[in-house]
Amino acid sequence: KDFEIDMIIKLEQMVVNAETIQMRCMAGVFVLMAASSLRASDILRTRSIRITEDSVTGVSRLKGVKHWTRWYADNRGFSGGNLSLPWFEELTSNLLLGPDFLLPAPNASLTAWLDRPCEYGHARRALHVLLITMGLHAVDAVEYNPHGLRHVMVTAGQQLRAMGYMTEDD
Numbered sequence: 051k052d053f054e055i056d057m058i059i060k061l062e063q064m065v066v067n068a069e070t071i072q073m074r075c076m077a078g079v080f081v082l083m084a085a086s087s088l089r090a091s092d093i094l095r096t097r098s099i100r101i102t103e104d105s106v107t108g109v110s111r112l113k114g115v116k117h118w119t120r121w122y123a124d125n126r127g128f129s130g131g132n133l134s135l136p137w138f139e140e141l142t143s144n145l146l147l148g149p150d151f152l153l154p155a156p157n158a159s160l161t162a163w164l165d166r167p168c169e170y171g172h173a174r175r176a177l178h179v180l181l182i183t184m185g186l187h188a189v190d191a192v193e194y195n196p197h198g199l200r201h202v203m204v205t206a207g208q209q210l211r212a213m214g215y216m217t218e219d220d
Contacts, residue, residue, distance in 0.1 A: 078137030
């Protein structure tokens with residue numbers, strides 16, 4: 051199911067306001083996925099994250115690619131605020147970045163870390179918990195999955211083109 055922009059903005063707010071570090075870190079992962087159009091498995095296999103004034107970059111093992119590939123995302127987010135810095139500080143100050151993975155797996159309630167890297171199943175469960183936390187009913191929350199986040203920018207571009215705000219070349 052497609053994510054609405056207000057849902058992404060609520061996830062951005064959770065990066066700094068969520069109750070647990072696991073919630074804050076996972077919300078940051080989902081916001082980054084939406085901004086970069088990366089798959090969950092791509093973002094979870096990331097290393098060498100760098101934050102600049104304008105961007106977030108890293109290198110990932112992308113699906114079907116045998117080498118580490120650099121990716122980029124604008125760090126202004128969908129609300130216009132720079133949330134990548136507080137998210138990155140949360141990751142680094144708590145020593146969460148792995149040598150070739152983004153962060154450890156959170157437990158099912160997003161209250162503790164497990165002793166293994168975060169994988170797609172952990173991310174999907176975390177997304178459902180965050181959506182329920184922001185007010186969606188569980189039946190509605192499970193209609194969303196992390197794959198939908200990678201289509202946010204593409205869908206927005208198509209919608210802007212259909213409304214006449216941009217051209218195919220844009």
